[in-house]
Structure formats: structure tokens, C-alpha cells
Amino acid sequence: MSSPTITLYTRQTPNGIKISVTLAELDLQYNVYNINPHTQEQKSPWFLDINPNGRIPAITDTHPDDDGKEIRVFESGSIMQYLVERYDTEYRISYPRGSREYCTEHSPYAIQRYQDETRRLYGVLDKHLHDAGTDYLVGNKCTIADIATWPWVTLARWSLGGEHHPVSPLDEFPALKEWEERMFKREGVEKGRHVPEPHQREILRDPVKMEAFEERGREFYKKTADEKEATAKANE
Ligand SMILES: N[C@@H](CCC(=O)N[C@@H](CS)C(=O)NCC(=O)O)C(=O)O
Incomplete structure (x- = not known):
């Protein structure tokens, strides 16, 4: 079997699994890159080259029909659209075109x-x-x-x-x-x-x-807020 052309950059979130479920429903093979939010990896320069919006999910695809050129797609809805347009040729999870049919402060x-x-x-x-x-x-x-x-x-x-x-x-x-x-x-x-x-x-x-689970979330957001405050103080 040839190696997958698609890499999914993601983490365990609802927007992330929209894509892994779509890929699975289409029986597509793909590589996974688990983005580390604790180091803000989604804002790192190499990832911003793939998604300038600095968010997951994103995919890259180097399809043989594109002469080895890498396609980069972000925004979960656009990724799903790309995947079905390119790979759902039998309309298993889509229809043909044109047919009918969080914040660190508590607020x-x-x-x-x-x-x-x-x-x-x-x-x-x-x-x-x-x-x-x-x-x-x-x-x-x-x-x-x-x-x-x-x-x-x-x-x-x-x-x-x-x-x-x-x-x-x-x-x-x-x-x-x-x-x-x-x-x-x-x-x-x-x-x-x-x-x-x-x-x-x-x-x-x-x-x-x-x-x-919620306690882990509270700790994560507290740590982020503390770091933000420490940076602001250091810049005063
Ligand atoms: N509209 C975007 C939303 C993407 C989004 O908000 N991703 C979150 C995870 S679900 C994220 O990367 N958050 C980290 C950040 O904003 O730095 C999509 O549907 O892809």
C-alpha cells in the first residue's frame, strides 16, 4: 500500500475530530501530528505556515495529481469540503454540488x-x-x-x-x-x-x-492566566 498523502494536525477537540471522523468515514489513510497546546505549538512559525490563523485542525495533502505540490487547508468546514470534493467520488458522505437537499476571565x-x-x-x-x-x-x-x-x-x-x-x-x-x-x-x-x-x-x-477533567481544565487556564500576568509585570 502506498504511504498516505494526507497529514492531519490536530488535538482532541470537537473541531479536530470532525476531520478524523471524515477521514475514517472515507476510509482514507493519513498521518497524525498531535499539536501541543501547552507550548502554544499552534502559534509556532512552522505551523503558521500551514494555518496562518494558528488553530487546529489543519491538513496538508501531497496528492500525486498535483505534481508533488503540497496543498494546505485549514478551517474544519473547508477541510471537510476539500476532502469530500477530492475523495468522496461516490458521494458516501456528501451530495453532488447543486443538488437539493473559551477566555481566562470568568464571564x-x-x-x-x-x-x-x-x-x-x-x-x-x-x-x-x-x-x-x-x-x-x-x-x-x-x-x-x-x-x-x-x-x-x-x-x-x-x-x-x-x-x-x-x-x-x-x-x-x-x-x-x-x-x-x-x-x-x-x-x-x-x-x-x-x-x-x-x-x-x-x-x-x-x-x-x-x-x-474539569479540574485539569481549571489548572490549565489558571497557569495560562498566571503566565500572562507574569509577562505583563515583566514588561512594565
Ligand atoms: N473555525 C475554526 C475553529 C478552530 C478552533 O477554534 N480551534 C481550536 C481548538 S477546537 C484551537 O486551535 N484553539 C487554540 C487557539 O485558539 O490558539 C475551525 O472550525 O477549524
């Missing part, structure tokens, strides 16, 4: 605003799935629309407020909950969701693991 206002918005969007998805009566967001096959959405829905407990929320936050959205589980059972989702580290779905469903 209660911002948190409330985004949690309310998330709840509203879950409601929109739930109603759509209920009214359409389809297995997936667009028809009865899993497409990139489902893959882009699932990573954010499966982490609902986190998006809606962690420890302040019941263990099954999707209970109020029955059609969405059913769809989340249907997606979860897909082989490609299972294969892609653990890249480059184990996925957090199980952690968020276990109150003890959840507390440890």
Missing part, C-alpha cells in the same frame, strides 16, 4: 449567552430531526453535515455547563439524543473520535471522571 454573561445559544441550537436540530423523520440531518445517510455537528452535540454536558447539568442533558431533545447515539454507533465515528487521544464522551458521562 457569567458570556457563559450564559453561549449556553443559551447552544440549547437553542440543540432545539433547532431536535425539531428538524423530528419533523424530517430521517435517520440523519440530510436524508437517510450520514453526510459531512452530521460529522460537523456530532462532536459538539456529543459533548452536550460540557457545552451546557458541566457539573451544573444532569448526566444526560440530551434527554430534553429526544430526536437529537437518538441521532447522537446512531452516529456514535458508526464504525467511522468510533475510529475517528479517539484521534489523537481518547475521546471525552465517556468522561462526560461519569461524574467522578468529569470532575477530574
Whole structure:
């Protein structure tokens, strides 16, 4: 088998696994580079050459049809679009073109605003799935629309407020909950969701693991804030 032409630069986040799930659903071989956020590797010059926006995910692809030229793509939506346009020739997770079909300061206002918005969007998805009566967001096959959405829905407990929320936050959205589980059972989702580290779905469903997970997050953001303060003081 020839070596993969695609390298995925990522870490374990919802935007990151959109891409690893897409790659898995398309049965594509690829290399993985695990970006280290603790050293701000996503802002390092070599990575900014790939994504000037300094965020993951990003991919590079050196496809034989491009005469050995490396293609660089960033923004999860654009990457998914690139992958299906180039590699989903049988429209397994897409449709033909033209067819129908965080902050270191605690801000209660911002948190409330985004949690309310998330709840509203879950409601929109739930109603759509209920009214359409389809297995997936667009028809009865899993497409990139489902893959882009699932990573954010499966982490609902986190998006809606962690420890302040019941263990099954999707209970109020029955059609969405059913769809989340249907997606979860897909082989490609299972294969892609653990890249480059184990996925957090199980952690968020276990109150003890959840507390440890949140504590790690609090420590990380405190350390970042302390470092920022120390740098500001040193520059005074
Ligand atoms: N709109 C972008 C969002 C990318 C994004 O926010 N990535 C986060 C991880 S999910 C990141 O790299 N954060 C680190 C930083 O902002 O420095 C996409 O969909 O790709």
C-alpha cells in the first residue's frame, strides 16, 4: 500500500475530530501530528505556515495529481469540503454540488449567552430531526453535515455547563439524543473520535471522571492566566 498523502494536525477537540471522523468515514489513510497546546505549538512559525490563523485542525495533502505540490487547508468546514470534493467520488458522505437537499476571565454573561445559544441550537436540530423523520440531518445517510455537528452535540454536558447539568442533558431533545447515539454507533465515528487521544464522551458521562477533567481544565487556564500576568509585570 502506498504511504498516505494526507497529514492531519490536530488535538482532541470537537473541531479536530470532525476531520478524523471524515477521514475514517472515507476510509482514507493519513498521518497524525498531535499539536501541543501547552507550548502554544499552534502559534509556532512552522505551523503558521500551514494555518496562518494558528488553530487546529489543519491538513496538508501531497496528492500525486498535483505534481508533488503540497496543498494546505485549514478551517474544519473547508477541510471537510476539500476532502469530500477530492475523495468522496461516490458521494458516501456528501451530495453532488447543486443538488437539493473559551477566555481566562470568568464571564457569567458570556457563559450564559453561549449556553443559551447552544440549547437553542440543540432545539433547532431536535425539531428538524423530528419533523424530517430521517435517520440523519440530510436524508437517510450520514453526510459531512452530521460529522460537523456530532462532536459538539456529543459533548452536550460540557457545552451546557458541566457539573451544573444532569448526566444526560440530551434527554430534553429526544430526536437529537437518538441521532447522537446512531452516529456514535458508526464504525467511522468510533475510529475517528479517539484521534489523537481518547475521546471525552465517556468522561462526560461519569461524574467522578468529569470532575477530574474539569479540574485539569481549571489548572490549565489558571497557569495560562498566571503566565500572562507574569509577562505583563515583566514588561512594565
Ligand atoms: N473555525 C475554526 C475553529 C478552530 C478552533 O477554534 N480551534 C481550536 C481548538 S477546537 C484551537 O486551535 N484553539 C487554540 C487557539 O485558539 O490558539 C475551525 O472550525 O477549524
